[in-house]
Amino acid sequence: MKKILAFTGSNNPNSINGKLVQSIISKYPDQSIEFIDLKRFDVPIYSQEIEQNGIPKPIKKLFQLFTKADAFIIASPEHNGLPSAFLKNTIDWLSRINQKFIDGKPVLLLSTSPGPMGGKTHLQILEKLVLQWGGLFVEQYSLGSFDQNFDKISLVITSQQENIKLEKAMQALINGQPIQKKQNVEVVQDYFNSFQNGNKEQVLNSFHPDCYIVSVKEEERPKEQLHGIYRTKDEAKQFLNNITSLFNTKDFTLKHISSAGDNLVMANGTFSHEVKATGKLFNSAWVQLCIIEDEKIKEYRFYEDSAAFVEAFKQ
Secondary structure (H helix, E strand, C coil): EEEEEEEEEECCCHHHHHHHHHHHHHHHHCCCEEECCCCCCCCCCCCHHHHCCCCCCHHHHHHHHHHHHHHHEEEEEEEEEEEHHHHHHHHHHHHHCCCCCCCEEEEEEECCCCCCCCCCCHHHHHHHHHHHCCCEEEEEEEECHHHHHEEECCEEEEEEEHHHHHHHHHHHHHHHHCCCCCCHHHEEEEEEEHHHCCCCCHHHHCEEEEEEEEEECCCCCCCCCCEEEEEHHHHHHHHHHHHHHEEEEEEEEEEEEECCCCCEEEEEEEEEEEEEECCEEEEEEEEEEEEEEECCEEEEEECCCCHHHHHHHHC
């Protein structure tokens, strides 16, 4: 059985990231998960001057614990979009013994926060750093809205959907195999394929449950109006219904699609819609921007020729 070393990058004795780790230890009693409290390995802020006197004994002891572990769970709080100074200082000292102190072992990254993102932003930074530390990144899991999704008395995650996500992440760690994921461009390409094939259910499934959609204008709209803001997957369904109620699509061409950053995908093309109310053709070039999260479209912005839209609806 693998020996999994778990710790949090928080020096807060009431850390919610610590509570998340404890809930995992309780949830997986058959796994050999050992929690270590980094606060017990108290060391000064790293400096070259201090290092001239030798590596502090607590860090040497911590390094030895790392060498005996087979895998790691690192729960990190997010401070201003970055890992905590407390965690970074520990890492700085460990790396002075060996830059590759994780030594090829699998790593699961965790975070939680009271906000809806759950500290997810900085896990993308840690994911890249794990490779520098010689680790095998297998997955990351962030629990958003901690107070709503976690029972502080029983120390359990109350959301079924979140428990499913955590189970997948833990299985990746136990198996020592990264979860194979779609590339961001693939997610958007699948969306277009489903749209062009008229598969409304698959199109809807491309959207994140908490998606944010902007159709041409970033402003509130009456329910039946096409252009404006749509929030959540339920309103994404309304977005698709509005399109099909207004138009018969004659042609929808994707000309270009590419990744434009960590989670951003850009695409452009042309379309030709027949307006049902007037029988006129609405022809336009279009541009689409998508932000991808958990292999779903989290933010969707679609722009087209507004003047041509107005003209096509004139009686």
